[in-house]
Each structure stands twice: as C-alpha cells, then as structure tokens.
Amino acid sequence: MTDDLLARHRAVMPGWMPIYYGEEAIEIVSGSGRRVSDASGRTYLDFFGGVLTNMIGYDVAEINEAVQRQLATGVVHTSTLYLIREQVELAEKIARVSGIPDARVFLTNSGTEANETALLMATNVRRSNQILAIKNGYHGRTFATMAITGHRSWSSSSLSPLNVSWLASGDRLRGRMAGMSAGDIAEAAVDDLREVLATVTAGDVAALIAEPIQGVGGFVAAPDGVLGAYQKVLNEFGILLIADEVQTGWGRTGEHFWGYQAHGVTPDLITFAKGIGNGFALGGVVGRASVMNAVPAISFSTFGGNPLSAAAGNAVLDYVLSHDLQANAARVGSILLDGLRALDLPILAEVRGKGLMIGLEFVRPGTTEPDAAATVRVFDECKRGGLLVGKGGLYGNVIRIGPALTLTEDEAREGLAILVDALNLVDAEARIG
Structure with a gap:
C-alpha cells in the first residue's frame, strides 16, 4: 500500500517536492503524544514534529x-x-x-x-x-x-x-x-x-x-x-x-x-x-x-x-x-545536548543549538568538508531504530532535532540512545572506509 501511494505521489506531485526516505517513504497515519505510527503499523518517536510544527505533540485533549x-x-x-x-x-x-x-x-x-x-x-x-x-x-x-x-x-x-x-x-x-x-x-x-x-x-x-x-x-x-x-x-x-x-x-x-x-x-x-x-x-x-x-x-x-x-x-x-513548556525545553534539551556533546566522533564536527532545537553537523574525518552521505546514513539508521529526525544545512550535512516541547525526560533518553547508536555505527563505517 505504501509503495502504491509513493508511486501515486510521484505521478501527480511536482518533482521538486522532496520526500523523506526515498523508496522507504512512510505515510504517518496516527499519532499520540510524541509518537506516530505509519501505514504498516510501526511506531516511531518523533524528534522532528512535522518540521517543528507539532509543538505540543499529537492528539492533545485541550487542542x-x-x-x-x-x-x-x-x-x-x-x-x-x-x-x-x-x-x-x-x-x-x-x-x-x-x-x-x-x-x-x-x-x-x-x-x-x-x-x-x-x-x-x-x-x-x-x-x-x-x-x-x-x-x-x-x-x-x-x-x-x-x-x-x-x-x-x-x-x-x-x-x-x-x-x-x-x-x-x-x-x-x-x-x-x-x-x-x-x-x-x-x-x-x-x-x-x-x-x-x-x-x-x-x-x-x-x-x-x-x-x-x-x-x-x-x-x-x-x-x-x-x-x-x-x-x-x-x-x-x-x-x-x-x-x-x-x-x-x-x-x-x-x-x-x-x-x-x-x-x-x-x-x-x-x-x-x-x-x-x-x-x-x-x-x-x-x-x-x-x-x-x-x-x-x-x-x-x-x-x-x-x-x-x-x-x-x-x-x-x-x-x-x-505548562511552562519553555522550562521543559531547557530541562529536557539539556539531556540531549549534554549526551551528544559528550561524544568524540570524527564525523561529528559540531553539536549546536539551544533547548529543543539541536543540530548535528557531519564532516569527513579530519576535515571541515561536509559529508552529506554520512548524514543520510545517520538519518536512515535513526528511522530503523524507531526515531524520526530532520535534515538540513547549506550542504545537506546536518541532522535537525526539534521534538515537541512536551517531550519527557524518559523520551529524551530513549531518543538519545537511538541517536548515539546510529552515530557510532556510521562513525565506525567511516573509519573502515
């Protein structure tokens, strides 16, 4: 069904509209809190929130x-x-x-x-x-x-x-x-x-x-x-x-x-x-x-x-x-920023941001040359691990993290673990390559 929808999308939408994950593009069909599910029934922790738009999360009673x-x-x-x-x-x-x-x-x-x-x-x-x-x-x-x-x-x-x-x-x-x-x-x-x-x-x-x-x-x-x-x-x-x-x-x-x-x-x-x-x-x-x-x-x-x-x-x-979500963004964002900044990986040139607005910039080890391929690998590995993140940067070599401001500390640690696994895997590949 997803493959059919992707083909239909390509047949009727303009070619300049990007869609994440290429042949493995997903259709998000339901959501609750900070999690979404695709058409195949798989659930993901969402760290991009519809490009920083689903700021309170999904299925919020008050809204x-x-x-x-x-x-x-x-x-x-x-x-x-x-x-x-x-x-x-x-x-x-x-x-x-x-x-x-x-x-x-x-x-x-x-x-x-x-x-x-x-x-x-x-x-x-x-x-x-x-x-x-x-x-x-x-x-x-x-x-x-x-x-x-x-x-x-x-x-x-x-x-x-x-x-x-x-x-x-x-x-x-x-x-x-x-x-x-x-x-x-x-x-x-x-x-x-x-x-x-x-x-x-x-x-x-x-x-x-x-x-x-x-x-x-x-x-x-x-x-x-x-x-x-x-x-x-x-x-x-x-x-x-x-x-x-x-x-x-x-x-x-x-x-x-x-x-x-x-x-x-x-x-x-x-x-x-x-x-x-x-x-x-x-x-x-x-x-x-x-x-x-x-x-x-x-x-x-x-x-x-x-x-x-x-x-x-x-x-x-x-x-x-x-709910003082500004304070929550500072508190929960520090879990992510501290955890990511503690890493020492040659492919990761910079961890930057504030609160729940975090960027990871990837380069070829030992240089400042942007590495868009490594970025895509981390991006895809996050999805395989059950985490949705964004991409960006002038050279397409930045992972963008912008979860809902209601993100909990446990969810931050869960997402951080998936990110760290993806980063370590892609860094190891770069060392071998």
Missing part, C-alpha cells in the same frame, strides 16, 4: 476540545471582514507575550506569508525596497521570501521584487566567521554590516530580517548579542529589524520565549508560524503599531486567523504558558 467546540458551532470560516472572537483573543495574547509595547497583530496561514507581510510593512514605512538578509537564512518559498533566502538549495529563482544585500552568517566551521571567538564574531559582524551599508546600498534600507537561529540552514546561530550589536547600527540609519521566529518562538530555545531575547533587542516586527497552530495552518506578524499600520491600502487575509485555526492557536498558547 482537540477547542477545535471540536468551534466545529460544533458550524462556523469554520467567516473572513476578517467580520469580527472573529477567537482571532481577537489570540491576538491579545500574542501582543502580551511579544515584548513589543503597543503591539498589533496580523494573522496569516504560514510563515512564508508572515514574512511577506512583514516585508510589505517595512518597505512601506521606509519607502524602500532595500532589504538586508543573512547568508544561509531561509524565509519561505514565495517570490519575495525566496529573494531574502540565502540558501542555494531553496532559491528557485534569481528574479526578485527586492534589492537584497547580504550579511555573513554566524557559521563557525567555515566562511568568514570560521574559528572566531564569540566576541570576535560580534565585532566582525558589525564591521560587515557597516561595510555593506557603505558600499552596496543606496542608504535608505528598509529592514534587516534575521532568524535568531537559522532553521533550514542547519540550526546555525551567531553568538548571543549579535542582533543587539546590529540594531545599534541599524538605529543610526532608521533601519527596521524583523525577527523571523517561525522556528525559534514559543519557548523552544529554553532560555527565552523568543529567540531574539538572547540578543538584548526589541524587534520592530516578529514573524511567527509553525508551532502556534500545532498542525493547523496559522502564522502571523506582531509589531509596533506605527509599523503595522503602515500599509496604505486595504488588505486582509481570507483564511488567516479563521475561527478554527485561531481556536487551535488559543489552546496551544494557553498550553505552552500553563
């Missing part, structure tokens, strides 16, 4: 009940041309936790759409289509968001409605920042920003958009404080700061509720999505009222923040706060 209550009204959609109580309540909560005074919220269907909206607002405020973006970043798959995506594998077109200037990433293994200390990276980053502003822009730049931790880029992050150092320079020119928190928000890093808070800044705009819907299509922008209100024409979202997804979002955010 199910909120959605069922809304379904029982018979109203799934009305559009934002009418008052939507669930949307207003969710926006109020997001504004309160955003850290932005007098915030306004606009709800969308996805992170891509959220980033498009933030770009619309920033370019209107500044009357400029010039944007600063960071190499190795990812912000979406639409025309403008591809233009600010500094990751070759995800850039499907060189055409752009924006004039984009690029800043160096915080990658400490290779590139401009390789081998630098945290302090030196911060200094180099500021020098890079000033050089870019002085040389390749017309001066009236609209905004810098940055992920506090680069998601698709393989969970690469500049040292804490770099966004703060950037903002001091940005403020000299009136340039806005957009924090793309699609993957880092809602307490996932453990240290803070938002990734930007590690940097001592207050963004003008924050974009969010993924986890806030726990699988329901929901994203948005929260920001300063003066920026959010800058759109000079009528605009709205037909489906964004509809009664059903907003009901789910309210239940998700209530659950995150009432």
